[in-house]
Amino acid sequence: MSSFDARPGQVWADNDRRSAGRTVRVDEVDTRYAYCTVLTAATPGGRTGQRTRIALERMRPTSTGYRLLDGAS
DSSP, X not given: OOOOOOOTTOEEEEOOXXXXXXXXXXXXXXXXXXXXXXXXXXXXTOOTTOEEEEEGGGOSSSTTXXXXXXXXX
């Protein structure tokens, strides 16, 4: 399974309908994970600024993956 090339500084949106509207900024990447900061929470009053770790295999535009936002570096 290949992943998209997640790089620090990129902004990705969560495709999972349970997390609609959630966006994250990639801060760091290693061989298995992208370490991100939540920019937009999925729910009102959600926690922005929270750090999260996402498996690189999820960084692809599937229904439960992530998509790279246009205009992101």
